[in-house]
Amino acid sequence: MNRSSMRSKSRMIWHSNAIDRTAAAISGKMAHGASIYPPTSHPMENNPFAGSGTEIPVVRLPPTDGPFRHRAARFRQWADSRSSLAGYLNLMADLADVQHGLWEMAAATLPRDRSGQPGNPGWRATLRSIVDRLNPGEAGLASLLDRIRRATDEELAAWGGRVLAGDFDRIEAGIAPLVTAALQVHMTSFASRLAREEIGPAQSGTACPVCGSLPVASLLQTGGAVHGLRYLVCGLCGCEWHRPRVQCIDCGSGKDVAYFAIEGLGEAVKAEGCGDCMTYVKIMDRDKDAAIDPFADDIASLALDILMAEEGYRRLGVNPLLLPGG
Ligand SMILES: [Zn+2]
Ligand SMILES: [Zn+2]
Structure with a gap:
């Protein structure tokens, strides 16, 4: 898709004050003093697509039969x-x-x-x-x-x-x-196949706590204790780690967070942009589309990346399945 065809598309922008503050508050609580080791095992530990249980996992491991x-x-x-x-x-x-x-x-x-x-x-x-x-x-x-x-x-x-x-x-x-x-x-x-005690503390909010790679996108989960919570998805090992909503994953500011979407791409995928540091990450809502896969939906929404570049935002993280290389 070329840039001129992008310009003909309608753009929709939501500002953070239009976002559900309740979900943000729940999510925000997790960020303070959250341990990488929740107190007891969680039934979803090896099944990120499951939605039952009451504890909130800070890190969610990929399913044992792979994604x-x-x-x-x-x-x-x-x-x-x-x-x-x-x-x-x-x-x-x-x-x-x-x-x-x-x-x-x-x-x-x-x-x-x-x-x-x-x-x-x-x-x-x-x-x-x-x-x-x-x-x-x-x-x-x-x-x-x-x-x-x-x-x-x-x-x-x-x-x-x-x-x-x-x-x-x-x-x-x-x-x-x-x-x-x-x-x-x-x-x-x-x-x-990792046991919880083998997962070290996250080195930063933007690096996978298991392999250190950057995220491909973020997911709003659905069902059970994780309903409405936002997890970043590792571009390499597929682990997910929790990050609060309506808060920049790079600089941590929540003052000037805005949401961007392109008409015709569907409601489930938006870009969350931070006006303070001018970075963005895609946010994909499983409640709106349960079949989302962060790698596939990221490439399918390439037009959104072009829009964000036009708006002056820099993408956080990469989709290594799309990189052309040097
Ligand atoms: Zn990883
Ligand atoms: Zn920021």
Whole structure:
């Protein structure tokens, strides 16, 4: 979608005083003195899609059967209704299907030390399996897959290290999403098997407490004790960590928070922009659409990123499945 077509779209902006303050107050209570270790186990610990229970988890781990089957279906759903992005959305659906197919194999090769991932031969085997299983389709993808096929172990380890460090600028164009896909299988599987006492305290509000990566988006959860609470979703391992609503996740200010949406993209996905530091993060409401997947819905709402850039906002976090690389 080009910028001129974006300008023809209607824009809708809500300011924070129009947001439900009750939900914000509940959410705000969590932020003060919240422990990374809730006092007892929570039934949703390994099932972020469940909605029962009474305790509020500060960190929610991915489901033990992985998020990829659901993600593939969501990418296909969006491909059917976003014709201008259908080619990429269908490719991402195929990629998520391949990730799901490799889930069990990856689990068998996991090191227990998360810092061992770049040098771990397991994820490199997963990347090579992804390359073999993806249908090359058009010539551009075929040459990309061939480039990865010819890469040495040292090159793959270097690419993996850069994705884990968020250093996407030093990866060849187009490589990062596929390296990310392989690492996602391993890191998500790793995270889904963590015990609560293995999760350290968050280093910052914007970094995943499990792997240190940036969030892809934030989710408003639905059901049970988490209903209406906002969680950031890690772009690599899929963990979710709580952050209060109507409060900038970067500078913490709640004074000039505004919500942006584009007519025709649906009610469930908005951008939360902070006028103090001019950053934004997408906020996706599962109460309005229970089938949301943060990676698929983020790419399907690319027009919103273009709008926010036009409004002068800088995005917090990344979707590593979309990054072209350097
Ligand atoms: Zn993570
Ligand atoms: Zn801010």
